[in-house]
Amino acid sequence: MAATAPSDEAELAAGIAAARAAGEPLLISGNASKAPMLRPVQAARTLSTRNLTGITLHSPAELVLSARAGTTLSAIEEALAAHGQHLIAEPPDLHALLGTNSAPTIGGTVAANLSGPRRIAGGAMRDHVLGIRAVNGEGTAIRSGGRVLKNVTGLDLCKLIAGSHGTLAVMTEITLKVLPAPERTGTIAVAGLAAVAGVAALAAALGSPYAVSAAAYLPDGAAEALPGLAGLVVHPGVALARIEEFASSVAYRTERLAAELARFGTTRAIDDSASRALWRTIRDALPLAAGVGEADAVWRISVPPSQGPRLAAAATAVGGRWFMDWGGGLVWVAAPADEARHRSLTEAAHAAGGVWMLLRAPDALRASLSALPPLSPALERLTRRVKAAFDPAGILNPGRMYAGI
Amino acid sequence: MIALPEPKAAIMARREAILADLARLVEPDALISEPHCLRAYETDGLAVYRQPPLAVVLPATTEEVAAVLRYCHDGGIRVVPRGAGTSLSGGALPLADAVVIGLMRMNRILAIDYADRVATVQAGVTNLGITGAVSGQGFFYAPDPSSQLACMIGGNIAMNSGGAHCLKYGVTANNVLGLTIVTIEGEIVRLGGTHLDAAGYDWLGILTGSEGQLAIVTEVTVRILRSAEGSRAMLAAFRSNEVAGACVAAIIGSGIIPVALEFMDRPAIHACEDFAHAGYPLDAEAMLIIEVEGSAAEQEDLLARLGEIVGRFDPLSLKIATTAEESAAIWKGRKGAFGAIGRISPDYLCMDGVIPTSELSSVLHRIGEMSRSFGLGVANIFHAGDGNLHPLILFDANDRESMAKAEKFGAEILKLCVAVGGCLTGEHGVGVEKRELMGEQFSAADLDQQRRIKSAFDPEWLLNPSKVFPLGAPPPVIHIA
Numbered sequence: 001m002a003a004t005a006p007s008d009e010a011e012l013a014a015g016i017a018a019a020r021a022a023g024e025p026l027l028i029s030g031n032a033s034k035a036p037m038l039r040p041v042q043a044a045r046t047l048s049t050r051n052l053t054g055i056t057l058h059s060p061a062e063l064v065l066s067a068r069a070g071t072t073l074s075a076i077e078e079a080l081a082a083h084g085q086h087l088i089a090e091p092p093d094l095h096a097l098l099g100t101n102s103a104p105t106i107g108g109t110v111a112a113n114l115s116g117p118r119r120i121a122g123g124a125m126r127d128h129v130l131g132i133r134a135v136n137g138e139g140t141a142i143r144s145g146g147r148v149l150k151n152v153t154g155l156d157l158c159k160l161i162a163g164s165h166g167t168l169a170v171m172t173e174i175t176l177k178v179l180p181a182p183e184r185t186g187t188i189a190v191a192g193l194a195a196v197a198g199v200a201a202l203a204a205a206l207g208s209p210y211a212v213s214a215a216a217y218l219p220d221g222a223a224e225a226l227p228g229l230a231g232l233v234v235h236p237g238v239a240l241a242r243i244e245e246f247a248s249s250v251a252y253r254t255e256r257l258a259a260e261l262a263r264f265g266t267t268r269a270i271d272d273s274a275s276r277a278l279w280r281t282i283r284d285a286l287p288l289a290a291g292v293g294e295a296d297a298v299w300r301i302s303v304p305p306s307q308g309p310r311l312a313a314a315a316t317a318v319g320g321r322w323f324m325d326w327g328g329g330l331v332w333v334a335a336p337a338d339e340a341r342h343r344s345l346t347e348a349a350h351a352a353g354g355v356w357m358l359l360r361a362p363d364a365l366r367a368s369l370s371a372l373p374p375l376s377p378a379l380e381r382l383t384r385r386v387k388a389a390f391d392p393a394g395i396l397n398p399g400r401m402y403a404g405i
Numbered sequence: 406m407i408a409l410p411e412p413k414a415a416i417m418a419r420r421e422a423i424l425a426d427l428a429r430l431v432e433p434d435a436l437i438s439e440p441h442c443l444r445a446y447e448t449d450g451l452a453v454y455r456q457p458p459l460a461v462v463l464p465a466t467t468e469e470v471a472a473v474l475r476y477c478h479d480g481g482i483r484v485v486p487r488g489a490g491t492s493l494s495g496g497a498l499p500l501a502d503a504v505v506i507g508l509m510r511m512n513r514i515l516a517i518d519y520a521d522r523v524a525t526v527q528a529g530v531t532n533l534g535i536t537g538a539v540s541g542q543g544f545f546y547a548p549d550p551s552s553q554l555a556c557m558i559g560g561n562i563a564m565n566s567g568g569a570h571c572l573k574y575g576v577t578a579n580n581v582l583g584l585t586i587v588t589i590e591g592e593i594v595r596l597g598g599t600h601l602d603a604a605g606y607d608w609l610g611i612l613t614g615s616e617g618q619l620a621i622v623t624e625v626t627v628r629i630l631r632s633a634e635g636s637r638a639m640l641a642a643f644r645s646n647e648v649a650g651a652c653v654a655a656i657i658g659s660g661i662i663p664v665a666l667e668f669m670d671r672p673a674i675h676a677c678e679d680f681a682h683a684g685y686p687l688d689a690e691a692m693l694i695i696e697v698e699g700s701a702a703e704q705e706d707l708l709a710r711l712g713e714i715v716g717r718f719d720p721l722s723l724k725i726a727t728t729a730e731e732s733a734a735i736w737k738g739r740k741g742a743f744g745a746i747g748r749i750s751p752d753y754l755c756m757d758g759v760i761p762t763s764e765l766s767s768v769l770h771r772i773g774e775m776s777r778s779f780g781l782g783v784a785n786i787f788h789a790g791d792g793n794l795h796p797l798i799l800f801d802a803n804d805r806e807s808m809a810k811a812e813k814f815g816a817e818i819l820k821l822c823v824a825v826g827g828c829l830t831g832e833h834g835v836g837v838e839k840r841e842l843m844g845e846q847f848s849a850a851d852l853d854q855q856r857r858i859k860s861a862f863d864p865e866w867l868l869n870p871s872k873v874f875p876l877g878a879p880p881p882v883i884h885i886a
Contacts, residue, residue: 061658062762062792084660113602123579124602126610142854143847148759149791150576150831152565152614153839153846154873155855159578159610168606180660203520209543209634249703304521304599329521329601355604372604378592379605385861386606388885390854401605 003046009133009141009172015047016170017139019395028166028397030070030105033095034112036360038165038371041400049107052172055079057147064130064147066175069107076106086181089125090116090214090279096289097298098360107171113163116283117214117242120206120326122179126162131175134161136168137391147175160386166397167405168390182244186254187214187270187278190239190261191232195219195309198239199328201264203305205241206327208260210253214242214279215327217308222287222323228274232266239264242279287323288334297337297361299345303354305329314348337361342369349373372401380405407495407837409456410871412502416482420459423482427462427504430472435510437461446505449490449497450552451838453752453802458485458499463507467585467593467623470506474621475591477504483867484589486617488529488560491552493755494836496563496616496872503870508559511623514538523582523599525626528559532566535627544629547574550832551743562622565614567832569739570696572790573664574630576832578613583626586612586619589863599626611858616834617869619862633698636664638732639708642689642721646670646785649691650765652718653789656695657762659714661707665696666790667739670769673746673784673797674738680745683738686722693789694739696732742786743797750782750799752808754815757833758822762792771821772796779814781807793831794822820845835873843875857881 006012019026025043029035031050049069055076057066060083067076073091080086091109095101110132115124131145144157161169190201198217205212219237223229229238241261243253250272258267270278281287285298292298301311308328315322320335335341342358342365349356350373358371375383380402387394387405399405416423424438437443443457459482464470477484483503490497499505511527514534518524519542524535532553535546549568550556556566562584567576574580583597596612597603612619643649649668656666669677671690678685686692693715697707708725715723726732738745746753760768769785776783782799796818800811819829823845830839843852856874859866866880 059761059763061654063657064761113607115602119601123575126607127575127579136854140850140854143851144854146826146828146846148761148827148831150567150571150759150788150793151828152832152834153829154835154843154852155618155858156565156578156611156614157854157858159607159613160858162610163607179662183660200520203522206522207519207544207631209631211633246706248706249699252700252702302600302602302604304518304523306518306520326601353598354600355598355602357604375605376594378588378594379596379608382588382594382608382862383606384885385883386858388883389857389861389881392884 002044003048005048005051007051009135012047012170012172013135013139013141016135016137020137020139020393023393025395025398028170030108031102033100033102033104034098034108035100036098037112038358038400039403040363040367041397047170049105049170049172056173060085063149063178064175065178066147066173067106068173069171070105072103072105073109074103080178081181084181085178088118088122088128088177088179090118090283091125092116092283092285094285097285097292099292106174110162110171110174111164111166117216117279117325120215121211121213126159128177129158129162129174130177132158132161132171133173134169134171137393137396142169145175149177165400167387167400168396170396184247184250184272185242185244185275186250186272187228187240187242187275188254188258188261189229189232189268189270190265191234191268192265193239194236195312197264198237199305199308201239201261202241202327204260205257208257210243210257212241213244216240216282216323216325217328218287218323222321225287225290226281227277228270232268242275282325285332288321288332291321292334295337295362296334297342297365298359299333299356300359301331301333301345301349301354301356303329303331303349303352307352307354310352311348314345318344337365339369375402407840408876409500410876412500416502424460426476427460427473430476431462431464431469435463435465446487446499449495450493451495451498451836453808454495454498454837456499456501458503458505459501461505461507463510465510467587470621470623471587471591471593473504473506474587474589478589478591478867481865481867483870485869486621488557489531489555491556491560492564492836493757493833494830494838496834496836498837500871506621508557508623515624518599519544521599522629523626524629525583525624526558527624528622529557532556532558532561539629543632545632546627546629547580548577558625559622562613562625563615563617564832564834567793569665569667569788572666572788573662578610580628581609581613581625582628584609584612584622585624587621587623589868597626616836616873618859618873619868634700635704636696636698636732637704637708637726638694638696638735639711639723639725640692640694640735641715641723642686642692643718644690644721646691646769647766648718649693652693652715653765654762655714655717656711657790661710663695663790664698665694666788667694668787668789669739670785672782673742673786676745676749676784677738677742680748681738681741683734685738689721694735746784746797752800752802754798754800754811756794756796756798756815756818757830758794758819758827759831760792760794760822760825760827764825765792768821768825772818775814775817779810781811781814792827816842837872840873841875853881857883
């Protein structure tokens with residue numbers, strides 16, 4: 001496949017304008033670490049943002065950072081850490097789960113609106129996008145938002161572009177709100193819980209006044225890989241709730257939280273360094289990644305948290321492996337890839353009032369299946385109109401989200 | 406004054422027939438057409454603009470909203486959605502040929518789920534009404550605009566409202582999980598739900614803050630949060646705006662994000678103190694209200710850290726509340742600020758620009774210079790942590806010259822905000838007020854892309870017209886590929 005990786009926005013815009021003139025679809029990509037996500041794109045050429053790199057603004061006292069789209073997440077995290085700050089949404093690095101071997105970029109992460117465990121407390125990746133520079137499907141450079149923390153001026157195109165998987169416009173630069181990183185973290189584990197009791201424990205934690213910043217449940221198989229649990233009898237599963245604060249607050253809040261959760265099962269406090277390692281493992285979905293092969297599929301299912309156990313049961317019923325994040329609201333499932341399993345899991349997600357995303361599957365299967373919930377007629381009409389408003393010729397990542405769009 | 410478009414003569418000529426048709430679509434008492442009754446809807450929080458609409462309907466259900474929209478769409482009739490009418494930018498200002506759809510009768514709380522931490526309410530429930538419904542269980546709805554007693558969640562969606570506590574808890578967009586909307590074609594669409602990260606394009610994100618340009622919201626699902634164990638405020642007084650601004654930067658740079666960080670300058674301090682007798686420092690040029698949350702010991706710890714930072718900026722005084730009552734006293738003046746300003750000036754314009762916080766002292770200095778050159782007073786009250794300024798320009802609306810100067814002064818402040826890297830509006834919206842300034846912030850290509858999204862939802866531009874976008878250009882036409 002022919003590939004171009006422009007070195008600046010003007011060159012990228014010219015590339016898109018030329019493709020538009022030729023009516024030639026483009027596969028839009030960063031470092032391709034998430035290439036297996038959603039549906040395959042039929043395009044003869046790839047346009048990559050990987051050469052648009054570098055942090056263009058970091059003003060720690062203003063809580064703002066701008067970077068070109070191809071800058072790696074790790075480069076941004078490193079620059080922030082040097083000033084005691086972090087990315088609020090705790091975005092994951094899914095390359096292990098997806099079977100790729102490149103580093104995720106900020107552009108790809110925003111384009112996929114991927115958030116980690118802190119999503120439940122701090123908001124999604126798209127929530128912290130303050131401004132975007134992008135090129136639409138006509139090759140026109142546009143700007144939305146800005147570099148200030150509050151902004152309701154005009155329609156917020158940042159929200160539409162974030163999470164649009166490169167189908168509306170190609171981001172060239174992104175400005176994010178950032179926050180001070182916590183001085184300390186601590187986690188309370190509650191062991192010996194089945195899924196329903198585990199999610200009830202997480203609801204109690206999230207309904208407490210201690211500002212729990214992450215809440216996950218792992219059945220014992222998935223929990224084996226986790227740091228900090230050695231010697232704890234996990235079976236049938238473990239609920240985990242995190243506090244991130246100043247050191248004195250972490251000590252106080254984890255103690256109170258453990259007292260409140262003791263009615264559910266055996267509790268253990270996991271200290272700062274083990275807690276950080278543990279949540280990185282969960283963030284990147286590593287408890288599933290190890291066993292996933294070419295013939296497997298992975299689903300990321302978002303449901304009301306109390307419905308998580310229902311999805312877990314559906315996953316078990318199709319012979320899948322799973323764990324839950326977001327207090328039960330995010331269910332990661334890996335299972336052998338086939339249409340019957342896909343149908344049974346996505347129907348369960350729909351019945352539970354939730355949505356799903358097919359994260360990876362063999363190419364033939366993801367070309368023939370829906371990778372996202374099907375659109376109602378009214379939403380399909382809006383989706384097509386919005387797509388046409390950005391990309392009238394339909395050349396940017398056609399078919400990536402929905403067949404024919 | 407900002408111009409409103411000429412009414413469509415054909416619509417005005419059909420007024421009686423339109424009223425008769427609308428009467429068949431809603432309950433008999435839900436159609437308002439008598440001129441003296443329409444007066445109640447002629448303006449909103451930007452009261453210098455007034456225009457009674459053709460008619461007002463007050464639907465009680467989503468289906469009635471859909472029926473009215475379908476009718477208006479088919480007849481080419483403009484529609485202005487309205488919640489409580491508290492918009493400060495003229496977002497709910499009617500047009501002479503428009504039907505106002507008021508959502509105040511849709512005021513029921515539909516569902517509360519504490520295990521999943523969500524509440525679903527109709528669009529006409531007030532902001533504070535949501536918190537009121539869940540506070541008994543120790544929960545609250547986070548965004549807290551100053552108008553929260555009156556303003557409705559539907560309007561909060563339209564404006565993406567913030568408030569004093571959004572530095573920590575985010576604005577409306579960060580707290581919405583689901584919407585029921587009605588399109589201009591009268592189609593009812595449910596977006597999101599009670600789960601996080603709805604699938605597909607971010608409909609919730611583009612609708613929140615869209616100022617009634619894209620659809621009418623009838624139901625909203627929001628996240629509710631468990632309240633912290635307690636909160637406490639402190640008040641610090643400074644010798645100059647510059648020093649107070651530097652202190653704000655030092656607080657944010659220290660790693661502490663207070664739940665609120667409010668700034669008031671000398672004129673605002675005096676007006677609020679005269680009104681509320683809150684014990685504010687009358688010798689200060691600027692003051693900060695800083696609030697922290699947590700257990701009693703955590704509050705003590707954070708206030709000590711903050712007290713140490715404030716101490717580095719040579720404060721004139723530092724008052725740390727020791728009880729909830731003392732915290733309430735510190736907030737009393739700030740919460741009554743708008744009433745207080747209303748006592749010292751016949752009218753005021755409340756601006757809403759945002760600046761990078763590093764520009765705080767230089768921008769306040771420039772606003773002071775402009776105040777002298779325009780000969781109009783200005784009081785500054787704002788959310789300092791996020792750089793969202795609220796200069797209140799004092800003027801007399803009965804004096805045309807005073808009003809023209811006030812509008813020019815306001816526009817100059819907003820242009821300055823954009824010039825230093827900020828934006829025209831942080832939480833009040835563009836409305837009619839800032840419509841013609843959009844070109845200051847956006848290029849023609851940027852605005853064209855926004856206008857195309859407007860067309861994608863509302864091809865004939867019937868929804869809340871003459872707001873947000875500069876007048877003049879015809880609606881872009883979207884062709885489906």
